[in-house]
Amino acid sequence: MSLQTNFLSILVLLAAVFASLHLINPNEQFLNIFKDFTITPFSSSSYSYACLQLPYICIFFRGHHHNHHHNKKHPDDDDSGNTGSICDDFPPGIPPPSTNTTSYLCVDQKGCCNFTTVQAAVNAVPDLSQKRTIIWINKGIYYEKVMVPRTKANITFQGQGYTSTAIAWNDTAKSANGTFYSGSVQVFASNFIAKNISFMNLAPMPSPGVEGAQAVAIRISGDQAEFKGCGFFGAQDTLHDDKGRHYFRDCYIQGSIDFIFGDGRSFYENCEIVSIANPVPQGYRSINGAVTAHGRVSMDDNTGFVFVNSTIGGSGRIWLGRAWRPYSRVVFVSTTMSDIIAPEGWNDFNDPSRDQTIFYGEYNCSGPGASMAMRAPYVQRLNDTQALPFLNITFIDGDQWLENYTQLIT
């Protein structure tokens, strides 16, 4: 697919996202950005941009998509005899030479380095490598479905910023034969790291009552995965935190229903959690979303989602979590919650027998959504001792496997 058709298909997809959002949430400023984007893609430099969902996250596209003769893939592939190069501003020294502990690969949409797709770079990583492979990914939306198989451990995706580098696809539960297979990115390998990159599912936000519209941005099924400065964009079921120990720091996570779900054992630190559920008019008491749906199945499992020093905001009226499985376990520590959180806070999946087995805790949280006054009876207001297991990366044995863990104890 050429850069241009690629760009156009992204444009069409984004238009659909914008149109659906606009119907739900009219907003002047939002519309203006949409208009700028569709009518006059920013053309005064070599960048054009698209802004995705609320608040305005902009993804930058390099290249003159409106300007055919600049659209060749690589100087060496030039078939027109034109010597001007779109790779002139490509950073020097990328990829760095491989060392005896680390290999480097590079992905650029315009063909300025090793690969033009992320999947091609993943495929080039040797199976069962003990070395870490850092895949450097240049700015742009990579419109592809990416799979990191179990045999390819120790891969790092290094993006250029979560508002400028993204991997996006638009499968849904229906198109992929099940929610679990709908992820734009699916990671089955262990020791996966992602930095400064976004994972997006661009399928339209499900309308009420529509079946099979859930759409995962990323599924993380490998142990010891680490995400720093990453974005996760979707609506229902955005982040499938499936299984294994996972660490998220400084991440932006957007969704509507159950948008962080799975049976992972995960620690989220300094993350911004944003609901895009429809605004609920004053006077209505309906609930239209949930941040988490944790799936612990047994008392003996040590899985659970812990959030520390994070924020929850956005739109709708939502729960902090629903009991997707009977032993669902989620704790919020020192997290600021806006008034979109319903006063009862949590939901037992309409199965009162789960009230005895779920573990939903809150400790030292603040903001209008954090009031414990009307919380459901099974919710635990943790005291200092009870909160201890959930305050740091020891919850995920992070001291044993996190990169730069010593820098984290400050």
Ligand SMILES: *[C@@H]1O[C@H](CO)[C@@H](O)[C@H](O)[C@H]1NC(C)=O
């Ligand atoms: C890796 O390379 C460094 C020098 O760059 C060398 O000191 C070290 O012994 C090498 N390790 C192995 C396992 O080859």
Ligand SMILES: *[C@@H]1O[C@H](CO)[C@@H](O)[C@H](O)[C@H]1NC(C)=O
């Ligand atoms: C990637 O590009 C670098 C620099 O051109 C080169 O040294 C390296 O061999 C390439 N790697 C692969 C797997 O193509």
Ligand SMILES: *[C@@H]1O[C@H](CO)[C@@H](O)[C@H](O)[C@H]1NC(C)=O
């Ligand atoms: C690579 O992965 C293996 C298996 O997951 C792990 O034991 C090893 O420590 C990893 N090596 C690096 C350099 O991350």
Ligand SMILES: *[C@@H]1O[C@H](CO)[C@@H](O)[C@H](O)[C@H]1NC(C)=O
């Ligand atoms: C994904 O987007 C493409 C391009 O707009 C469209 O043809 C396709 O039907 C979409 N897939 C799904 C599952 O909606």
Ligand SMILES: *[C@@H]1O[C@H](CO)[C@@H](O)[C@H](O)[C@H]1NC(C)=O
């Ligand atoms: C989904 O299942 C149908 C029927 O079994 C099959 O034809 C189709 O190829 C499957 N699609 C995917 C994406 O696996």
Ligand SMILES: *[C@@H]1O[C@H](CO)[C@@H](O)[C@H](O)[C@H]1NC(C)=O
């Ligand atoms: C992410 O990007 C920011 C600035 O764009 C940079 O300061 C930071 O070091 C990067 N972090 C990672 C983990 O790559």
Ligand SMILES: *[C@@H]1O[C@H](CO)[C@@H](O)[C@H](O)[C@H]1NC(C)=O
């Ligand atoms: C409680 O949260 C505040 C931020 O809202 C933080 O400054 C303080 O350190 C936290 N206290 C404890 C005991 O975690």
Ligand SMILES: *[C@@H]1O[C@H](CO)[C@@H](O)[C@H](O)[C@H]1NC(C)=O
């Ligand atoms: C915390 O709660 C537990 C269980 O109710 C109790 O045993 C313990 O004494 C309490 N600790 C503090 C410091 O309040």
Ligand SMILES: *[C@@H]1O[C@H](CO)[C@@H](O)[C@H](O)[C@H]1NC(C)=O
């Ligand atoms: C959370 O913030 C508090 C106050 O700034 C800090 O003391 C604590 O180390 C932070 N916890 C984590 C896990 O980052």
Ligand SMILES: *[C@@H]1O[C@H](CO)[C@@H](O)[C@H](O)[C@H]1NC(C)=O
């Ligand atoms: C985490 O907290 C526990 C309980 O307070 C403490 O024993 C442990 O040393 C801390 N671990 C780290 C890595 O800070």
Ligand SMILES: *[C@@H]1O[C@H](CO)[C@@H](O)[C@H](O)[C@H]1NC(C)=O
């Ligand atoms: C973190 O670890 C990586 C890889 O080992 C290293 O390149 C980087 O410099 C470290 N960062 C800090 C702040 O120590």
